[in-house]
Structure formats: structure tokens, C-alpha cells
Amino acid sequence: MRKILLVNDDGYSSDALLALEKELAPYGEVYVVAPKGARSGSGMALTIVNHVEIEKRHEHLYIVDATPADCVSFALTSLPIKFDLTVSGINYGHNLTYDVMHSGTCGACAESLFYGVPAIAFSGEKNVVPSAKLVSQALDYIFNHDLLSLDYFLNVNFPIDVDNAKGIKFTKLDFRNDSRWFEYDEKSNIATPKRIIGNKCGIGDGDVETVKDGYISITPLMKSFFSIDLYERIKKDKNL
Numbered sequence: 181m182r183k184i185l186l187v188n189d190d191g192y193s194s195d196a197l198l199a200l201e202k203e204l205a206p207y208g209e210v211y212v213v214a215p216k217g218a219r220s221g222s223g224m225a226l227t228i229v230n231h232v233e234i235e236k237r238h239e240h241l242y243i244v245d246a247t248p249a250d251c252v253s254f255a256l257t258s259l260p261i262k263f264d265l266t267v268s269g270i271n272y273g274h275n276l277t278y279d280v281m282h283s284g285t286c287g288a289c290a291e292s293l294f295y296g297v298p299a300i301a302f303s304g305e306k307n308v309v310p311s312a313k314l315v316s317q318a319l320d321y322i323f324n325h326d327l328l329s330l331d332y333f334l335n336v337n338f339p340i341d342v343d344n345a346k347g348i349k350f351t352k353l354d355f356r357n358d359s360r361w362f363e364y365d366e367k368s369n370i371a372t373p374k375r376i377i378g379n380k381c382g383i384g385d386g387d388v389e390t391v392k393d394g395y396i397s398i399t400p401l402m403k404s405f406f407s408i409d410l411y412e413r414i415k416k417d418k419n420l
Contacts, residue, residue: 182208189284354386
């Protein structure tokens, strides 16, 4: 039976994680190794110096007082289990365009690839728990098309209207003209993060437009910032 590691960045008690756990049960034996509390926006952050506290509730639930990437690292190196797949989510909020660079949900998947275990990230918006009903559709598509790989992980985003999802599209990472800044109050010495979500300004078959149009988006994402194609292009253009 397939051994599945389940992690998230919203904490072990997240209703969306529990809903995903139920949907994963027909696909294998699920082990939850999740953060003690919300760790959204932690990316691939790791605990390097301090120790990490682990609470074992039972054989299939470990609570880790650390980041999602720490959860993956702990599970894949310290538990006596040979995992076949890491699944992360369901995240509260889409992970589209460059959101993936900050996402703890996606960071957990990237960390999994370094340990030789393929990974899938799931994210939704607004109707996050109900979006779990689309998990089996996405998983069947992934398995039927043999999409799991150690060269990339799969970033799955569900449309808002989960009851009328139109299907699945294999997509590219799109771009948006978002704005982000801090509002700094010098009197209180408090800076409050602000953000305005912009419009897509990218490419055809992009993840942003696909989800907006009511489809499940599946995007392959690399585990490294390095691109051999980019390297070769710069080397050629600059005569290096």
C-alpha cells in the first residue's frame, strides 16, 4: 500500500487538512506530520540552530512546532516509514503565480523532492474545505497521466465554484501585477503589511486565468532556482 505523508502550513487542526486526509485514504496509508500552528508564508524555511519539539498523538499523527519544510524533513529522515508521496494542503488561499515562492505549502513539496519523494500541493480559495471533493479528480488525472516526478512537484489549485468545476488543465505559472508594501506607524513602531492583488499580465494557459475560468489548475514547479536553459542562453548571449 502506498505510504502518503500529509503536511500543510495552516496547522495540524486545519479543517481543510482533515478533509484532505479523508480524500487521500483510498489512495494509501496517510500519516499526518503537520505544524503546531499556522506557518503561512514560510516558504522553504528550515530550523537550523534551535531544537524542534515533536508531539506524537498516535502512529499516524505527529505535531511539529516548526515550519512545513521542517515537518517534511523530520518525517522523511526520522520516521521508520518509506514514504511514496508527500501531499501538502489544502491551503487556505490560492497559491498562484509568484505566490509559490513564499508558500509554506509549496515549500514543503520542494523539500520533499530533495529527499527523493514526489510531491503534490493543493490550494483553494474561500470554499476551501468543500474543494476537497475535487481531490480525487485531480489525483486520478495525475496518476493516469503518470505526472509524478522527482524533477518537479505539482501545484494544484481549485476553482472557487467547486460544485461547477469544468475540468482540469495542465498549466504554466502566470504573472500578476500585484502591489505589496508596509504601512509604517513611527509612533507605535509597527509596520502593517498591505497587499493589492492585480490582474494577470502573463501568458496563455496560465494558472491564474485557468482557475478564474472555473478549472482545476495543475502546474509543474521546479525544486531549484537554477535553469540550465537560462544558463545556456546567458552564456551564449554574453559570450561567456
